[in-house]
Amino acid sequence: MKDFEPSIIAFVCNWCTYTAADLAGTSRLSYPRNIRLIRVMCTGMIDPQYVIKAFLEGADGVLVSGCHPGDCHYINGNYKARRRIKLLKEILPRFGFEPERLRLTWIGASDGIQFAEIMRELVTQVKTLGPNSAKLKMVI
Amino acid sequence: MLNSYKLETKDKELLESLQIFFRSILELDEISAILVPKLLPMKNMVMPVLITDPAQLDNVDPLSPAFPMNTSKIVSRLSRKPIGGKIAVVLRPCEIRAFVELVKLKQGCIDEIVIIGIDCLGAYKNRDYFLFASEDEKGSTQRFYSSVLSGKGASFDNIDLAPACSVCEQPIPGYTDILIGLYGMDINDHILIQPKTPTGESILSRLKLPETEEPLKRKEAIDTLINERTACRDRMFAETTEATDNLEKLTTYLASCVNCYNCRVACPVCYCKECVFVTDVFNHEPSQYLRWAERKGQIKMPTDTVFYHITRLAHMSTACIGCGQCSNACPNDIPVMELFRTVAHKTQKAFEYEAGRNIEQKPPLSEFREEEFDEVVGIS
Numbered sequence A: 001m002k003d004f005e006p007s008i009i010a011f012v013c014n015w016c017t018y019t020a021a022d023l024a025g026t027s028r029l030s031y032p033r034n035i036r037l038i039r040v041m042c043t044g045m046i047d048p049q050y051v052i053k054a055f056l057e058g059a060d061g062v063l064v065s066g067c068h069p070g071d072c073h074y075i076n077g078n079y080k081a082r083r084r085i086k087l088l089k090e091i092l093p094r095f096g097f098e099p100e101r102l103r104l105t106w107i108g109a110s111d112g113i114q115f116a117e118i119m120r121e122l123v124t125q126v127k128t129l130g131p132n133s134a135k136l137k138m139v140i
Numbered sequence B: 001m002l003n004s005y006k007l008e009t010k011d012k013e014l015l016e017s018l019q020i021f022f023r024s025i026l027e028l029d030e031i032s033a034i035l036v037p038k039l040l041p042m043k044n045m046v047m048p049v050l051i052t053d054p055a056q057l058d059n060v061d062p063l064s065p066a067f068p069m070n071t072s073k074i075v076s077r078l079s080r081k082p083i084g085g086k087i088a089v090v091l092r093p094c095e096i097r098a099f100v101e102l103v104k105l106k107q108g109c110i111d112e113i114v115i116i117g118i119d120c121l122g123a124y125k126n127r128d129y130f131l132f133a134s135e136d137e138k139g140s141t142q143r144f145y146s147s148v149l150s151g152k153g154a155s156f157d158n159i160d161l162a163p164a165c166s167v168c169e170q171p172i173p174g175y176t177d178i179l180i181g182l183y184g185m186d187i188n189d190h191i192l193i194q195p196k197t198p199t200g201e202s203i204l205s206r207l208k209l210p211e212t213e214e215p216l217k218r219k220e221a222i223d224t225l226i227n228e229r230t231a232c233r234d235r236m237f238a239e240t241t242e243a244t245d246n247l248e249k250l251t252t253y254l255a256s257c258v259n260c261y262n263c264r265v266a267c268p269v270c271y272c273k274e275c276v277f278v279t280d281v282f283n284h285e286p287s288q289y290l291r292w293a294e295r296k297g298q299i300k301m302p303t304d305t306v307f308y309h310i311t312r313l314a315h316m317s318t319a320c321i322g323c324g325q326c327s328n329a330c331p332n333d334i335p336v337m338e339l340f341r342t343v344a345h346k347t348q349k350a351f352e353y354e355a356g357r358n359i360e361q362k363p364p365l366s367e368f369r370e371e372e373f374d375e376v377v378g379i380s
């Protein structure tokens, strides 16, 4: 499994984590290319189906990341996101998706360094989990 | 403690006594109509019928083992705007639970509805009901309730209760204005009528029914039934979990699904007015299918089957009340109810929620607290 390069889909909110990713870029911090960012206005707009679709299409990991509690630019979107992640963590592991494949973090706009660190750590973790079985098998 | 009343059944058939009871309610000034299952005049089938004329109450049959739909959807339709009169609705416990969920989702209103909940004797699958009832609906209902209430069970020949009913641990109405109690009663003498709310009490106090006490043997009968059902339910949970605990098994479980979406049409708590799976979002470009197929060399059509089911689980399992109408509606006999109840049990527990129980408690995904579920945050 040494050569396994995971694909990780990261849904990041425009105002915090995306800004942090941008900052990491302009600060020339490097982080693994395994992360595919999808910018959304707020974590509160991430319907559980986006996460489910990502896993069924073969994503090895999914990250949802937004503003710290109290900092959401739409006041409470991140609290709603947290409930939906809780919900998905009850459902997806029942069908064999390890709970560690789905992560939620709060990364503020000025946390460029932390963003790069978390991405590196995430990739290492997903590598040890191995590929998502949806990638290999026929999914109906 | 509100009084209990008795409805005499001596020298009368049980259904006839119930019809007299419903008539006395419909004749009250403030009740404009009653919604109750009734044997249709044109076919041997029982359907919810909205009755305003007391003379039309013959052939009303709330004890038939027919369960063609979850009537909460009809009550929602009747109450989504002011009705201009009170409607009494005779419902099974799972129909009440579904209606409670719809009220919370603002798809129904309780204000002009008087709920008459009836101890549920269970029902057969649609197909089995027709086999059981054949030509003689009336006689078949009598055969059914006599057997169930005398403890001989609901199985006849090769027909038995629908899977949802055989694992239903909530056969006694919870949230109701008036309760019609059958279990543990001597149905050849009288059955139990209990008010559960001030509305129920104000109605019943005017009907001049004799007062009574709830017999001890009713509580025993209910406890025994609930224990049996809970054991069956837990067995079903274990079997379903085992049958779906990885993606390969889940795809096997759902392999004969043709994406007809009957299950969500029949589901009373699938609340979206338009399901995303029938919108243009899923009307993919023809060339898209080719690209998908090329990735693994093949793609099963129609696509998005597992996606549909897991999404539905995410969207509504916290509201699943276990009625089994999804399985009833499936053309290919997929055990949909088993999957949904098994997952729903976990998702509801995760939010300390029980669908249909408490009309005051908000649905878990329509509220949040600032301090909660810290364990799902972070990457360690």
Ligand code: SF4
Binding pocket: B164, B263, B266, B267, B268, B269, B270, B319, B320, B321, B322, B323, B324, B325, B326, B327, B336, B337, B340, B341
């Ligand atoms: S998912 Fe099935 S069992 Fe659950 S409420 Fe809907 S129709 Fe009833």
Ligand code: SF4
Binding pocket: B256, B257, B258, B259, B260, B261, B262, B263, B264, B326, B329, B330, B331, B332, B333, B334, B336
């Ligand atoms: S009713 Fe059956 S075949 Fe139709 S979508 Fe539901 S599970 Fe699939």
Ligand code: FES
Binding pocket: A013, A014, A015, A016, A017, A041, A042, A043, A044, A065, A066, A067, A071, A072, A073, A074, A075, A076, A077, A078
């Ligand atoms: S705007 Fe960042 S989580 Fe809502």
